[in-house]
Amino acid sequence: MMNRRQFVCTGAAALFAHVPKARAATYDLLIKGGRVIDPSAGLDAIRDVAIAGGKIVAVEANIAGDAPQTIDARGKIVAPGLIDIHTHAGRSKEGPALLLQDGVTGWVDAGSAGADNIDQIATVARTGPQVGRALVNIARTGVISPAGELHDMNVANVALAQGAIARHRDVVVGVKARLSENVADANDLEALRRAQEAAAPFNLPVMIHIGQSYSNGILDDKGRLFPDVAAARRRGVIFDFGNGTLDHFDWATVERATKQGFWPDTISTDWNVMSKTTGVVDFPNVMSKFIMFGMPLSHIIACATVNAARVFPSFDDRGTLNVGAPADVAILELREGTFEFLDNYKGTRTGSQRLFPAATVLAGKQVQRG
Ligand SMILES: [Zn+2]
DSSP: OOOHHHHHHHHHHHHHTTSOGGGSOBOSEEEEEEEEEEGGGTEEEEEEEEEETTEEEEEESSOOSBOSEEEEOTTSEEEEOEEEEEEOGGGSTTHHHHHHHTTEEEEEEESSOOTTTHHHHHHHHHHSSSEEEEEEESBTTOOOTTTOSOSSGGGBOHHHHHHHHHHTTTTEEEEEEEOBHHHHGGGHHHHHHHHHHHHGGGTOOEEEEOSSBSSOOSBOTTSOBOHHHHHHHHHTOOOEEEOOSSSSOOHHHHHHHHHTTOOOSEEEOOBOTTGGGSSOOOHHHHHHHHHHTTOOHHHHHHHHTHHHHHHSGGGTTOSOOOTTSBOOEEEEEEEEEEEEEEOTTSOEEEEEEEEEEEEEEETTEEOOOO
């Protein structure tokens, strides 16, 4: 049975079919026929994406209309541009453009620099092609590797960190403390306290490394998740998987945590310009490790897009393909085969699927391959 409303719609559709072709919509860029996975909209379906004026203007099946440029995305995944909330992209001016090649259209430099050297990082963040932000390290020196920056707590200076935030309110979006045992020893909890003290007047978040820390990780001696971890998540603490190259994680920890139903809220790389030759390789490779552990692909993409965007207000309108959002798009290829993945203790695991970066669109323009 057709009610009146449905009849009216059908009639309108028939009318539009007669509009001359010259009147059809024109766009700047069309991404045709890809599997659009946009967890912010609960969408996983074959769709076209139309872009105009640097914004997403339509996500629909079979979009008619013309565009000077079309990307054929058949057989590929079309996702919101990836947001990597733990990188060291600010360390060199080449970093941001390299990340863009991997589909990363937003990044956070997580504590490369402290109060003494944040100015250089802030300059890279301001001048890069995509949105770049930074966390200021509570240690005024920033990361000292491999010696560690928090053995002498005189460097963890709250007033200096606050001065750095005040100088760079447009770029600094939080405070970082590396609480690994080889960085902080038994100073971990005091470093966290100072990081929180530095961030509090600005109402900014604190990111910490928790893992091989002096006090504890997320698992007890028997590999069980501490009840405090789930309680922290309920309070709103966000758990990021930051791949890294040294320490950070081994396969056994991932396996134990995920078997207890504990999955990351966000996924990140801890990327730097040397990451191609490490177990990181690129952001899609890190995401693929969770395919191997059975995490649904849409959840993995959520961890790298909408969930990451929600951590920092700077990415409020990103991590989504909503109509009206900035047209940042990651086109990925999900290949079947035999792929070896690395943890940070030379452990290898073999998976049967791997995401590869295929193309990136930033602010409506396709990024040229480097
Ligand atoms: Zn890091």
